Amino acid sequence: MSMALDDSSDLPDEALLTLFANGDRQAARALTLRFTPVVMAHAYRLLGDRAEAEDVAQDAMLRLWRIAPDWRAGEARVSTWLYRVVANLATDRLRRRRRAGPPLDEVAEPVDAAAGPAERLQDKARAGALQAALDALPARQRQAVVLRHIEGLANPEIAAIMEIGTEAVESLTARGKRALGAALVARRDALGYGDD
Amino acid sequence: MHWGMAMTETDRDTEEKLEALFKQARSAPEEPDAALLARVLGDALAEQAVGAAPARGNAGARRGWGLWAALGGWPAMGGLATAAVAGLWIGFSPTLGVGDAVNTVVAGGEDDVITLVDLSGGFGFEFYEMALAGEEDAG
Numbered sequence: 291m292s293m294a295l296d297d298s299s300d301l302p303d304e305a306l307l308t309l310f311a312n313g314d315r316q317a318a319r320a321l322t323l324r325f326t327p328v329v330m331a332h333a334y335r336l337l338g339d340r341a342e343a344e345d346v347a348q349d350a351m352l353r354l355w356r357i358a359p360d361w362r363a364g365e366a367r368v369s370t371w372l373y374r375v376v377a378n379l380a381t382d383r384l385r386r387r388r389r390a391g392p393p394l395d396e397v398a399e400p401v402d403a404a405a406g407p408a409e410r411l412q413d414k415a416r417a418g419a420l421q422a423a424l425d426a427l428p429a430r431q432r433q434a435v436v437l438r439h440i441e442g443l444a445n446p447e448i449a450a451i452m453e454i455g456t457e458a459v460e461s462l463t464a465r466g467k468r469a470l471g472a473a474l475v476a477r478r479d480a481l482g483y484g485d486d
Numbered sequence: 487m488h489w490g491m492a493m494t495e496t497d498r499d500t501e502e503k504l505e506a507l508f509k510q511a512r513s514a515p516e517e518p519d520a521a522l523l524a525r526v527l528g529d530a531l532a533e534q535a536v537g538a539a540p541a542r543g544n545a546g547a548r549r550g551w552g553l554w555a556a557l558g559g560w561p562a563m564g565g566l567a568t569a570a571v572a573g574l575w576i577g578f579s580p581t582l583g584v585g586d587a588v589n590t591v592v593a594g595g596e597d598d599v600i601t602l603v604d605l606s607g608g609f610g611f612e613f614y615e616m617a618l619a620g621e622e623d624a625g
Contacts, residue, residue: 311537313537313538315531315534318527318530319527319530322523322526322527323523326518326522326523327515327517327518330516330517330522331515331516331517334515334516335511343516344518344522347518347522347526348522348525348526351526351529352533355529355530355533358533359537416507417510417511420507420508420511440508440511440512442512467501467504471497471500474500474503474507475496475500
């Protein structure tokens with residue numbers, strides 16, 4: 291499917307959403323290209339599973355399409371709303387997963403760096419270790435850490451997404467980072483940090 | 487004291503490693519493939535199609551649109567306006583006389599009468615002509 295960029299790609303989010311609600315197909319295309327990568331990346335960080343993240347991404351975008359005709363301008367940024375929807379959908383999935391099977395950290399062990407000397411393998415191992423450590427965090431800590439340190443959002447926007455105060459965001463990210471650090475220290479040899 | 491300093495260095499070292507991992511994660515986000523983009527766009531276009539259909543909305547709105555469509559939409563409204571105006575005129579004419587009806591209902595000058603004629607189309611215009619003829623006859 292061809293998805294060339296067009297003039298619509300320069301318009302603000304809310305303008306595109308209005309055009310979409312009025313039946314503009316180019317706006318549908320531009321919004322798809324603008325926000326699907328955002329929701330996909332965020333869903334993956336919260337879930338640690340690509341197939342589930344794809345489902346959540348599609349579902350979150352579907353909710354955007356459906357709310358477009360009723361979107362109230364100026365009330366929230368489109369990205370803020372989508373981050374919140376992704377987090378809610380991911381939380382539902384994580385609850386179902388806990389009821390249905392073993393925790394993810396028992397099935398998604400990071401790749402052992404000893405499997406190969408190449409730097410690429412070590413990067414993969416470290417990325418896997420980070421994801422495994424994120425998966426092991428309580429949901430709200432994970433959400434705050436991902437939004438702050440991976441999505442790169444500022445605390446006020448994270449507060450809006452999570453519907454809490456900025457002090458609570460700071461507390462969640464601080465606790466989350468401490469837990470991540472402890473998890474990485476526990477795996478430092480496997481991740482090639484042992485001789486630092 | 488020495489132990490405390492050692493702990494701080496360890497924390498800093500962990501912090502740096504963690505930041506390096508975050509940086510790596512930021513530079514390699516999980517991206518949607520073409521199949522997912524196609525599904526998302528497919529949903530978008532399907533929702534637009536649903537939004538464009540007159541069946542969308544609450545039951546009252548559907549009934550309203552159904553009535554509107556059954557009446558023939560805007561093209562039919564000209565005829566309906568003609569019929570309504572003609573009915574009004576006919577209703578008044580036996581008792582008041584056509585000339586009085588024009589003066590009472592329209593309650594204005596020549597401009598208002600012309601507006602009424604424009605709304606009611608050809609049939610109304612003929613009626614207006616008849617009304618004028620009636621006035622002339624009466625006068």
